[in-house]
Amino acid sequence: MTLWDNEYIAQSVLKKHLDKNIDSGTRKESTVISTIQWIDKIISQKGKMLDVGCGPGLYADLLQNCGFKYHGIDISKYQVEYAKKKSKYEDTIFEVVDFRKLSLSNCYDCVLMLYGIYSFYKFEERIELLKIIKDALLPGGSVIVETFTKYHYLNRRESRDWTYIEKNGFWSNEPYLELNAFYRFDDLELVLVQAAKINSDVKVWNSWIQIFTVEKLQMEFRIAGFTQFEIFSSCTGDAYNENSEVLCMVAR
Ligand SMILES: C[S@@+](CC[C@H](N)C(=O)[O-])C[C@H]1O[C@@H](n2cnc3c(N)ncnc32)[C@H](O)[C@@H]1O
Incomplete structure (x- = not known):
């Protein structure tokens, strides 16, 4: 079961994305604005921009304001529906697409993969995506990718706990028992x-997250044909430091 095929759960995910004060699913509003300012500064070719895993499209209109022609794709139809309704630009494109079935007919000046989406999938799926993106990049085009490093999880121990939820929980409106676990495979x-949600039935959601070093991330991009890299500690352009929890890379 995924986070996207049940409407109730998809709305719970969307609600978290839209909370302006927390980093959950998307960045806080202030971080989104700083990210846009940084992208505006470093990407001089203000042509077509593809946002892979665009979520509720919080970056869309801000990027259009900077002059980009924005194209967002997301696997969740609920996120895409919200993004479409919210955008004030008629030429902004949002599509329900699973990037594992992506084919691109347009060429892009910049491709975004923000807030960990690159880390949620297997090596083979990541490389396949990168090759498709590389083929669709215009000369001088860039990819901006954000992943987590081991420092993000450094103090997080393996854990298992449970909670009884009476109503309006994340996973269901009905009463249920929620089991949460965190496992490390260092x-x-x-x-x-x-x-896991347990009531009349049992449902389990597994989110595997790949942790990256600079070397590992660059190695994967090299396989897909990228040759130039700049590394930052955030998508707001902070200088890289080796204890950073976030790795943001601009690849060409
Ligand atoms: C962590 S959120 C980031 C959203 C957005 N990039 C942001 O920073 O606000 C990841 C997004 O990727 C989408 N996603 C996950 N798997 C996907 C896939 N295979 N293809 C397209 N989108 C996917 C999810 O629906 C979710 O909206």
Whole structure:
């Protein structure tokens, strides 16, 4: 079961994305604005921009304001529906697309993969996506990708706990027992965030997250044909430091 095929859960996810004060699913409003200012500064070709895993499209109109022609794709039809309604630009494009089935007919000056989407999928799926993006990039075009490093999880121990939810929970409107677990696979540079809902039936959600070093991220992009890299500690352009929890890379 995924986070996207049940309307109730999809709305819970959307609600978290839209909370302006927390970093959950998307960045806080102030960080989104700083990210846009940074992108505006470093990407001089203000042509077509593809946002992979665009969520509720919080970056869309701000990027259009900077002169980009924005095209957002997301696997969740609920996120895309919200994004379409919210955008004030008629030429902004939002589409329900699973990037594992992506084919691109346009060429882009810039491709965004913000807030971890690149980390949620397997090596083979990541490389396949990068190759498709590389083929669709115009000369001088850039990819901006954001992943987490081991420092993000450094103090997080393996854990398992449960909570009884009476009503209006994240996973269901009905009463249920929620089981949460966090597992580390340090040798594979992976973590697993697991949630289960138990009431009349049992549902389990597994979120595998790949942890990256600069070397690992660059190696994957090299396989897909990228040759130039700049590394930052955030998508607001902070200088890279080796204890950073976030790795933001601009690849060409
Ligand atoms: C962590 S959120 C980031 C949203 C947005 N980039 C932001 O920073 O506000 C990841 C997004 O990726 C989408 N997503 C996950 N898997 C996807 C896939 N295979 N293809 C397209 N979108 C996907 C999710 O629906 C979710 O909206």
